[in-house]
Amino acid sequence: MKVRIAYIEEPPFYWTGPDGVPTGADLELADVVLRAIGVPDIEHHLTSFEELLPGVQQGRWDMNVPIFVTPERAELVTFSEPVWALGDGFLVARGNPKALTGYKAIAARGDARLGVVGGTIQIDAAKSSGAADSQIVLFNDQPSAVAALLSGKVDAYAATAVGNRELAAANKELEALAHEKGPDGRVPVGAFSFNQGNHDLVQSVNRQLRAYLGTADHRARMARYGIEAGEIDGVVASPGVTLDMNVERKK
Template sequence: MTVRIAYIEEPPFYWTGDDGRPTGADIELAEVVLRGIGVTSIAYHRTSFAEFLPGVREERWDMNVPIFVTAERAQQVSFSAPVWTIGDGFLVRADNPKVLTSYEAVAARGDVRLGLIPAQVQVDAAKAAGVSDDQIMLFNDQPEAVAALMAGRIDAFAATALGNRATAATNPALDAVDVDAGKPGAELIGAFSFSTSNPDLREAVNAGLRGYLGTPDHRARMAKYGFTRTEIDGVVGRAPDA
């Protein structure tokens, strides 16, 4: 049995390694769970964030790596049991020269430009806090946004706090700042997603997740990528939200 899974470039969750193969915390999780339910072959498809939901909905592949669960997305795809809970954060230049610690702080300064990726939950969080359209610059992916930050074209890039910490740890010119996005709890939950016409795979993955999440092996694998008890304990034993 072969399962096709899509991913994007967003360390430490998923990215393409130096050897050209997908790697990352959620890649390892997918491989352990899929092998555990009898999958013999995994085919990875690198794509863009904007193509995640259309691609799996149209069955161009079978599942997506974990993304945030939202009510709007749950109308388009089926989500697995949650696999992590993570808040928002900013990537800023070292020492955070404009003291950007929240979306409200961005909105309060007309000279600040915020980098975002279209359709990610951070776009809604920024706009809800009053960040104006002319303060927002959109990018295709994390590497493109980080390059713009390094070049001074934006003052901050909003993504997951964990992902930003991982990026800053490898680049002394950048700092990571955790922010309070003010999002409802469900929007902080990440899960695999599937076509609504493929309930068998979703349920098989859920069965695998129920037996694996929170185990010593799971915690050890995730710890390599910066995950702590905070990101894991909040979802262990939780049922799917959609």
Template sequence: MKVTIAYIEEPPFGWTKADRAATGADIDLAEVILRAIGVTRIEYRLTTFSELLPGVEAGRWDMNVPLFVTPERANLVAFSVPVWAIGDGFLVRAGNPKALDSYASLAQRDDARLGIIAGQVQHDSARASGVSEDQIVVFEHQADAIAAVRSGEIDAYASTALGNRIVAQRMGRSMLEAVEHEPGTNGTQRALPFGAFSFNRGNSDLLNAVNAQLRAYLGSPDHRARMSKFGLTRNEIDPVLAG
């Protein structure tokens, strides 16, 4: 049995190593789950974020790495049970020269520019907090958004707080700084949003098998140990176990 899974370049969740092999927290989790349900061949398809949902919906691959679950996305694809819960944050230049710690704080500065990856939920979150379209610069790839922060083209790049921490650590905190959003500052969103694998809505056999294995595996010592290697802790794992 073969399964093709699409991923994007977004450490620590997924990225391509020098030997062209896919790796990352979401890749590792997918491998464990798929092997456990009898998949003998796993292929990885590198794509852009904006192509993840159309690609799996059209059947160009079998499943996507986890992304945030929203009602709009659930109309297009079938989501697995959630696998992590992560809040938003900013990647800014070292010292955070414009003191940006939330979408609302950025919205209050007409001179502030925010970078967002096309199709990601951060776009809606920013708009809901008052950030204007004139302040938003859309990128297809994370690497381009990070380069724009470094060059000063934008003042902040919005992504997951965890992902930004990993990027800042890798690039050196003397260049970039990760800022976790202050609680309660981003509109009405209080609970951390959940991320889940996604599938073609007609592929119920694979979805059901993955879900059954996820329910047995998530929160186990092996799961926690594997995720900790990529920086995911009980803060990201425990919220999805409560249900």
């Protein structure tokens, strides 16, 4: 049995290492889970964010690396049990010259430009906070957005706080700022996604995720990539947490 998994370039979750081998926290999680359910052959497919859902729908691969769960996405694919709960943050030039502390700060400053990857939940989050379309600059991938930030074409890059921490650690010209939780206190969750007809694989993966998430081995592996306890506890601390409780939050 072979499972094909698609990923994009977005450290620390998934990326292509200098040796050409796909790596990252979520790819390691996928490897552990798939090996545990008896998959001997795992094939990785590098793609773009916008192709993740169409690709798995069309059968070009069998599963995607975790992305945020939304009601719209859940109509197109089947999501696994959630594997992390991650808040947003900004990546900005060191010193944060325009004092951009969150989406509302972008909206309040007409000359601020926010870089985001097309199709991500950060676009809706920015717009729902009042940012104008003209303030939002779309990019195909994370490297392009970070390059634009470094060149001054945008003033902030919106992504997960944990991902931005990784980027800031690798580039001293940048700093990462975590956003406060929303008024409801919820943090969006992410999960693997599958073709809606692939019931057997989904069920097998979910059984193993329920047994593995939150274990000492899982936490130690994630910690190596900078994923902290709070970013795991949001999906494992309460046995009653389900996707249905979380997809209501449209971000």
